[in-house]
Amino acid sequence: MRVPMLVKWPRVSVAGSVCHQPLIIEDFFPSILEMAGVKQSQTVQKIDGQSFVSLIKTPTADIQSRALYWHYPNQWGPKGPGIGASSAILLDDWKLIYYHQNQSVELFNLKTDIGEQNNLASKNRAKVTELSRLLGDTLKQSNAQMPSLKDGGARIPYPSAN
Secondary structure (H helix, E strand, O other): OOOOOOOOOOOOOOOOOOOOOOOOHHHHHHHHHHHOOOOOOOOOOOOOOOOOHHHHHOOOOOOOOOOEEEEEOOOOOOOOOOOOOEEEEEEOOEEEEEEOOOOEEEEEEOOOOOOOOOOOOOOOHHHHHHHHHHHHHHHHHOOOOOOEOOOOOOEOOOOOOO
16 A cells, blocks of 8 residues: 655655655545646545645645545455455554455554554554444445355445444
8 A cells, every 4th residue: 555656846846855644546636636726626526535735845744644544345356465355544653454354454553564564453452443443434434335245145344343
């Protein structure tokens, strides 16, 4: 989920600057609208992202922390780590991954473990509960599609605080 981004915007971006604020693909649309000077736009659906133009202008800007969400309710690609139906949340330094197949979770502190090698789920149940609740509530509020089990067709539950 970590992909570096380079920005060159003459007379706007700060040459040689580095910003560590996480963004998500949904942030590009409102950013491009702001860059183009579009003040009001009419869209068919809600704009989920938020503009990152302030970070281009001031890479050290202190913006409000927010949770970022990913939801992949389908099987895709070959088999292997990180591939398959899952949902994830990133909040501050914490990332929780909910695997749909067996409803298991992994928890990582990205500040101390950027490579996601040390699953802290069993050691930090309070953080698992907090992030599972946030992730599950957000998926429910957006009526996110969840997969069904091949055996019997039961729908996979949303992540919960239990």
